[in-house]
Amino acid sequence: MNINNLDIGQKVKVLKIEGRGAEKRLFEIGIMEGAELQLITRHPFKGPLVIKVGNANVALGRSIADKVKVEAV
Amino acid sequence: MKIIAIGNPNVGKSAVLNRLTGSQIFVSNYAGTSVETCKTKMIIAGREFYIYDTPGVYSIFSVADEARVVRELLEEEQADIILNIVDASNLERNLVLTNELLTLGKPLIILLNQIDMVRSLGMNIDVKLLAQRLGCLVIPFSATSGEGFFEFIKTMEEYIGPKNISKTDHNDKNRKTYTINLNSEHNCSGNCFRCSDHTGDCMSEADLQRAEEARRTSKMVSKRVSARQKMRLDKIERIYDRPVLGSFLLLIIAYLGFYTLLKFIDLSEGPINMLLHPLGLFIETFIENILPVGWLSSIFAKAIPEGLIIPFTIIMPAMLVVGFFMAILEDTGLLPRYSVALERVGSLFGFSGQGIIPLAIGFGCRTPAIVASRIMPNQAQRFIVVTLLSIVIPCSATLGVLAAVIAAFNASLPVIIGTMLLVFAILSSILSRLIPREEYIYELPPLRVPLISNVINKTNMRFTGFFTEVLPLLLVMNIGIRMLMDSGALEYFRGMDGFSRALFGIPAEALVAVLITIFQRYLAPIVLINLPLTSREATIAIAMIALSLPCLPAIVMTIRELGLKNLVKIIAMGLATSFTVGFLLNLLLP
Numbered sequence: 001m002n003i004n005n006l007d008i009g010q011k012v013k014v015l016k017i018e019g020r021g022a023e024k025r026l027f028e029i030g031i032m033e034g035a036e037l038q039l040i041t042r043h044p045f046k047g048p049l050v051i052k053v054g055n056a057n058v059a060l061g062r063s064i065a066d067k068v069k070v071e072a073v
Numbered sequence: 074m075k076i077i078a079i080g081n082p083n084v085g086k087s088a089v090l091n092r093l094t095g096s097q098i099f100v101s102n103y104a105g106t107s108v109e110t111c112k113t114k115m116i117i118a119g120r121e122f123y124i125y126d127t128p129g130v131y132s133i134f135s136v137a138d139e140a141r142v143v144r145e146l147l148e149e150e151q152a153d154i155i156l157n158i159v160d161a162s163n164l165e166r167n168l169v170l171t172n173e174l175l176t177l178g179k180p181l182i183i184l185l186n187q188i189d190m191v192r193s194l195g196m197n198i199d200v201k202l203l204a205q206r207l208g209c210l211v212i213p214f215s216a217t218s219g220e221g222f223f224e225f226i227k228t229m230e231e232y233i234g235p236k237n238i239s240k241t242d243h244n245d246k247n248r249k250t251y252t253i254n255l256n257s258e259h260n261c262s263g264n265c266f267r268c269s270d271h272t273g274d275c276m277s278e279a280d281l282q283r284a285e286e287a288r289r290t291s292k293m294v295s296k297r298v299s300a301r302q303k304m305r306l307d308k309i310e311r312i313y314d315r316p317v318l319g320s321f322l323l324l325i326i327a328y329l330g331f332y333t334l335l336k337f338i339d340l341s342e343g344p345i346n347m348l349l350h351p352l353g354l355f356i357e358t359f360i361e362n363i364l365p366v367g368w369l370s371s372i373f374a375k376a377i378p379e380g381l382i383i384p385f386t387i388i389m390p391a392m393l394v395v396g397f398f399m400a401i402l403e404d405t406g407l408l409p410r411y412s413v414a415l416e417r418v419g420s421l422f423g424f425s426g427q428g429i430i431p432l433a434i435g436f437g438c439r440t441p442a443i444v445a446s447r448i449m450p451n452q453a454q455r456f457i458v459v460t461l462l463s464i465v466i467p468c469s470a471t472l473g474v475l476a477a478v479i480a481a482f483n484a485s486l487p488v489i490i491g492t493m494l495l496v497f498a499i500l501s502s503i504l505s506r507l508i509p510r511e512e513y514i515y516e517l518p519p520l521r522v523p524l525i526s527n528v529i530n531k532t533n534m535r536f537t538g539f540f541t542e543v544l545p546l547l548l549v550m551n552i553g554i555r556m557l558m559d560s561g562a563l564e565y566f567r568g569m570d571g572f573s574r575a576l577f578g579i580p581a582e583a584l585v586a587v588l589i590t591i592f593q594r595y596l597a598p599i600v601l602i603n604l605p606l607t608s609r610e611a612t613i614a615i616a617m618i619a620l621s622l623p624c625l626p627a628i629v630m631t632i633r634e635l636g637l638k639n640l641v642k643i644i645a646m647g648l649a650t651s652f653t654v655g656f657l658l659n660l661l662l663p
Contacts (some may be wrong), residue, residue, distance in 0.1 A: 056163050057517040059513065059515045061514070
């Protein structure tokens with residue numbers, strides 16, 4: 001399961017991040033293995049997702065969101 | 074005594090420094106505004122302290138521009154103290170950076186900002202325990218209420234006094250430290266155990282350890298003590314973060330800003346002209362009196378008063394209104410929300426969504442649009458937006474004149490509009506391919522009520538360049554152009570009729586009009602009106618003019634915002650576009 005498949009408001013834990021490249025930028029913003037996330041909104045027309053990490057809201061493009069594998073908590 | 078302030082984006086770092094020093098530092102509410110570092114002086118107990126403000130970074134070892142700036146500053150300026158500004162309401166992530174800073178082995182003071190926010194979240198942070206775990210001083214702080222200010226001053230007094238911070242047991246001597254090595258390849262942190270290829274965006278074992286450490290510390294020191302209080306802006310934030318309704322509200326705000334801008338320029342033009350007219354007359358007589366009668370005198374007497382009109386009637390109001398609106402959008406935290414709402418549209422053209430805003434402003438006037446291009450996340454994206462603005466987007470003045478000329482010659486409107494749309498599509502796709510797009514990761518700051526003093530400071534700071542850079546530059550360029558026009562250099566091109574007709578299918582006079590766009594884009598079509606052109610010739614000439622070069626004020630703003638080198642690139646692309654369009658239309662049109 002990745003963040004794209006979540007329901008609005010669903011809380012999850014990051015299992016792993018697939019592929020290299022944006023791994024470091026995600027890590028810096030707090031999205032790493034074991035981090036807890038919550039999906040806040042999903043913009044239409046395959047627009048960005050807004051997720052909550054810690055106490056911060058972060059917008060992610062769909063392609064990068066696909067790489068974040070999560071499991072339900 | 075040098076203090077370097079470092080913190081994550083959106084922690085309210087500049088607001089903290091504003092509170093500490095009371096000075097005019099750029100204060101911003103979205104990731105990555107203060108790309109430049111700035112320095113302010115503060116006097117405590119008779120000693121001078123210089124505080125360096127730095128752009129927000131998530132990691133000092135990151136490959137991002139901001140992190141590079143911070144590393145350079147740390148290397149060049151031998152800082153006495155690092156002031157780490159931490160967002161207490163987002164402790165875990167902020168502590169990752171703190172853990173990095175601790176490895177530098179410099180005296181570190183932590184300002185735990187937004188401590189009031191933590192309380193309204195119903196949390197409590199054990200400051201003593203945090204200080205113990207990190208082995209450095211921690212001062213709870215609030216930039217909004219001023220809490221912690223006196224404790225900071227006291228700490229500084231102690232620092233310069235006999236009891237030196239670095240000598241107290243707060244700084245753990247046994248900690249393993251590293252020095253930043255800028256010379257290491259790709260700016261890698263150098264303490265990597267995991268990867269063998271130093272690509273710069275690799276994550277090291279040390280990174281993971283620091284994150285793990287931050288998580289443990291954050292869990293240990295934070296405790297929930299009461300229920301989360303409802304915050305004033307919670308509700309509004311939830312509305313703005315709803316995709317459809319939020320985007321709609323954002324567009325209404327953008328429209329209001331756009332409307333105010335045009336109205337302001339429109340309304341201010343009369344009074345400003347009224348003031349300028351006598352001034353112009355005075356300058357004219359003054360120059361004629363001091364300079365000997367002749368070519369030089371007549372050029373200066375004409376060019377200087379003329380050169381005052383555009384900066385005062387268009388650029389000054391544009392810089393003020395756009396500066397003010399951008400300050401409000403930044404300080405409320407609305408600006409990043411534009412980026413998210415418009416991301417899809419922007420990606421069609423190869424830039425971040427907020428690029429739509431300067432392009433939309435460009436249909437009104439290109440000068441404020443170039444100022445507004447600052448909302449783009451980096452220089453490469455700004456370049457794309459400014460290039461499109463300069464070459465393709467017709468401003469309202471251009472549109473008006475173009476429409477008049479099209480009507481006068483019965484030129485083909487569908488061909489001209491079709492060509493413009495096509496050029497826009499081709500140019501943006503070429504530019505976006507040249508400049509790779511990063512994965513879209515963007516932090517949204519919480520909505521805040523802007524501090525009026527910050528908004529005024531920012532508008533003021535963005536406007537300061539008007540008298541020192543914009544006005545002198547425009548005056549000099551205006552004089553240069555007058556000289557060029559009066560010297561008859563353009564006459565030379567009139568002899569190139571054969572060349573012009575063969576290549577573009579238009580007479581040489583029309584080609585001269587195209588070249589005039591370099592100076593005044595909306596003057597060029599007027600030159601066309603007086604020529605005996607066929608409808609086909611007019612269609613080609615108008616398309617060439619519509620897709621050529623930025624006007625003089627836009628040129629000056631581009632130099633100011635992007636530098637001369639980028640302007641040269643844009644002008645070269647503009648000329649290439651214009652000539653290609655003329656050449657192709659001549660081939661294709663019946």
